[in-house]
Amino acid sequence: MSLTRKKDISAMIAASQQGTGLARNLGAIDLTFLGIGAIIGTGIFVLTGTGALTAGPGLIVSFILSAIACALAALAYAEFASTIPVSGSVYTYTYATMGEIFAWVIGWNLILEYGLASSAVAAGWSGYFQSLMAGFGLHLPTALTAAPGAVEGQSTFFNLPAFLIVAIITLLLSLGIKETKRVNNIMVVIKLAVVVLFIVVGVGYVEPTNWTPFTPFGWGGVFSGAAIVFFAYIGFDAVTSAAEEVRDPQKNLPRGIIGSLAVCTILYVIVAAIMTGIVPYQQFAGVDHPVSLALQLAGQNWVAGFVDLGAILGITTVILVMTYGMVRLAFAISRDGMFPKVFSEIHPKYKTPFKATWMIGLTSATIAGFVPLNVIADLVNMGTLAAFVLISVAVLILRKTQPDLPRAFKCPGMPYVPIAAIASCLFLMFNLKIETWIAFFIWFAIGLVLYFAFARRNSNLETGQTPAAEFAPTKED
Numbered sequence: 001m002s003l004t005r006k007k008d009i010s011a012m013i014a015a016s017q018q019g020t021g022l023a024r025n026l027g028a029i030d031l032t033f034l035g036i037g038a039i040i041g042t043g044i045f046v047l048t049g050t051g052a053l054t055a056g057p058g059l060i061v062s063f064i065l066s067a068i069a070c071a072l073a074a075l076a077y078a079e080f081a082s083t084i085p086v087s088g089s090v091y092t093y094t095y096a097t098m099g100e101i102f103a104w105v106i107g108w109n110l111i112l113e114y115g116l117a118s119s120a121v122a123a124g125w126s127g128y129f130q131s132l133m134a135g136f137g138l139h140l141p142t143a144l145t146a147a148p149g150a151v152e153g154q155s156t157f158f159n160l161p162a163f164l165i166v167a168i169i170t171l172l173l174s175l176g177i178k179e180t181k182r183v184n185n186i187m188v189v190i191k192l193a194v195v196v197l198f199i200v201v202g203v204g205y206v207e208p209t210n211w212t213p214f215t216p217f218g219w220g221g222v223f224s225g226a227a228i229v230f231f232a233y234i235g236f237d238a239v240t241s242a243a244e245e246v247r248d249p250q251k252n253l254p255r256g257i258i259g260s261l262a263v264c265t266i267l268y269v270i271v272a273a274i275m276t277g278i279v280p281y282q283q284f285a286g287v288d289h290p291v292s293l294a295l296q297l298a299g300q301n302w303v304a305g306f307v308d309l310g311a312i313l314g315i316t317t318v319i320l321v322m323t324y325g326m327v328r329l330a331f332a333i334s335r336d337g338m339f340p341k342v343f344s345e346i347h348p349k350y351k352t353p354f355k356a357t358w359m360i361g362l363t364s365a366t367i368a369g370f371v372p373l374n375v376i377a378d379l380v381n382m383g384t385l386a387a388f389v390l391i392s393v394a395v396l397i398l399r400k401t402q403p404d405l406p407r408a409f410k411c412p413g414m415p416y417v418p419i420a421a422i423a424s425c426l427f428l429m430f431n432l433k434i435e436t437w438i439a440f441f442i443w444f445a446i447g448l449v450l451y452f453a454f455a456r457r458n459s460n461l462e463t464g465q466t467p468a469a470e471f472a473p474t475k476e477d
Contacts, residue, residue: 004099005461007336009405012086012096026245028252028259030181033188034321035239035260040191041318043232044268045311046124049290052272052281055225056216059281060272062225063232067265069428070233072421073388074261075411076395078254081240082408083398085249089240089325090391092332097394097401104455106390107333108447112383112440114326115364117234118319120380122162122368123147125315129161131289132308147372162368169320170361173327176350184320187313194310195267197303198291199274205298206277216281227431230381232268235321236261237387250408323364327357337463338455378436379443381428386440388425392418 026034048059055062080093091110095103123146130145146156172183215222239256246252271291278294287293291311295304331353334343347354395411396418411417456462 002456002462003101006097006099007092007095007461009084009096009402012084012092026181026252027247028255030185031239031246031252031256032259032263033185034181035236035256036192036263037184037188037317038235038239038321038325039233039260039264039318040188040195040267041121041124041235041315043229043234044195044271045128045289045291045307045314047229047231048272048275049284049287049293051225051229052276052284052290054217054228055221056213056281057211057276058215058217058219058222059225059229059276060269061215061222062229063265063268063272065223065226065424066230066233066428067261067268069226069230069385069388069421069424070236070261071265072417072424073392074236074257076392076418076421077237077240078257078409079395079407079411080391080398081253081257082250083405085246085253086332089237089329089332090387090394091329093398094390094394095336097397098390100456100459100461101451102390104338104451105444105447106387107329107338108443108450109383109386110329111326112443113234113380113387114322114329115360116367116383117380118166118322118326118364119162119367119371120231121315121318121322122166122365123159123372125165125312125319126159126161126368128289128308128311128315129165131292132305132312135305135308147370149372159369163365165316166319166323166361166365166368169316169323170357170365173320173324173361174347174350174352174354174357176352184317187317191310191314191317192267194306194314195271197310198295198307199267199270201300201303202274202278202294202298205294205300206274208277210277210280223427223431227381227428228378230385230428233261233264234380234384235318235325236264237325237384254409323357323361326360326364327353330356330360337458337460338451378432379439382432382436382440383443385425385429389422389429392421392425 051059051062077090080090084093084096086092089110091103091107094106126146130140133139140160142154143157144160146154147159147162148157217224236257239260240253275291275294278298279290283297284290284293289308289311292304292307295301295307330339330343332344333339334341334356343356343359344353345355346352396415398405399414
């Protein structure tokens with residue numbers, strides 16, 4: 001029975017309201033920008049080319065299918081965020097509804113999502129940054145331009161730009177959420193302007209003949225494309241990680257989740273339509289900057305330069321939010337006793353998990369330097385989809401076990417919407433490569449070993465830690 005022991009929801013909410021040492025500086029607009037900052041990045045600026053090679057012009061439908069799966073899961077997220085406004089995202093929600101072992105498994109999957117996503121996105125950032133610098137005649141030594149084996153025919157050793165951008169983001173996050181919010185909001189405004197600029201300029205160069213045939217690889221290609229570009233939507237769930245730094249979280253968290261996803265879906269579908277309308281999908285082979293390529297082939301090099309700059313800023317905000325989400329997740333797990341306590345220590349001056357931020361940030365930076373983008377993108381998708389399945393299951397359980405629990409937002413269409421979310425996410429999971437499944441099960445097995453070796457015996461529910469002490473901020477020595 002200890003495997004399914006649950007945290008008391010009322011105690012969690014009451015303790016978090018007493019104060020956790022984290023400063024509440026975020027409103028609804030900040031959360032929406034945080035979500036957009038996490039979503040619009042490598043997925044749209046880099047992986048659209050890979051998706052087009054798999055789905056052809058049918059990539060437009062691929063984006064819609066992925067958006068539907070995300071939207072269904074987002075409604076479940078929104079209900080939980082309004083009901084249990086506590087850090088930890090789906091990990092915390094699962095702990096309160098399904099029990100400890102399920103919470104650990106999903107927390108372990110989220111570590112896979114947030115941690116590897118930061119690294120993967122940094123690798124995409126590096127490609128655009130080096131492209132922009134090349135325009136000024138500046139070039140790094142080949143050995144420092146990419147991870148080992150990332151570029152066929154070239155001897156690369158370490159992706160220095162990817163490492164450095166994660167290190168810089170880590171420094172910003174360690175200094176405080178208010179400073180992070182300001183930087184994120186400015187960059188989000190700029191990258192939204194760049195995406196709109198691409199749409200306004202690019203629509204005049206669309207050749208409808210490039211959309212024929214619309215599904216050159218059949219519906220199988222469209223479904224595989226949806227599984228690939230699902231990466232483009234990853235990040236809206238990171239909004240829930242900010243629960244304890246939000247003003248009026250019961251109302252603002254659902255608004256931030258749904259608002260950011262809605263804005264990004266509309267922009268993605270339009271961009272995919274214009275991009276595949278300008279460039280025949282076959283020409284995206286081996287291209288790591290497909291959006292700017294479309295403008296270059298249209299003869300709009302000056303706009304392509306702005307797109308490169310917007311991509312750099314856009315991808316930077318994804319790294320920022322993903323690293324932020326990872327740190328706050330580790331903070332929540334540590335506070336529950338299942339990670340070392342160092343991950344939940346709050347800096348007395350900056351009011352952030354300072355040590356955890358640097359430990360996690362430098363780890364992600366190292367992975368970004370040594371691991372190619374294509375190796376980890378699919379694995380990130382798998383971890384996220386698994387999280388979406390469990391959050392949908394959890395919302396069904398909570399409605400059944402605690403129907404009278406106060407909810408500022410309720411997932412509509414119960415139980416059909418969560419069931420549809422489960423089915424759509426499982427469908428996308430089964431369209432991922434077998435190698436991805438193997439790697440996922442290896443990660444899962446490692447997580448189980450760590451749970452039984454450390455987490456279970458050190459859990460607050462095992463040691464008798466009280467909620468008040470559990471939520472109290474710990475000062476650094």
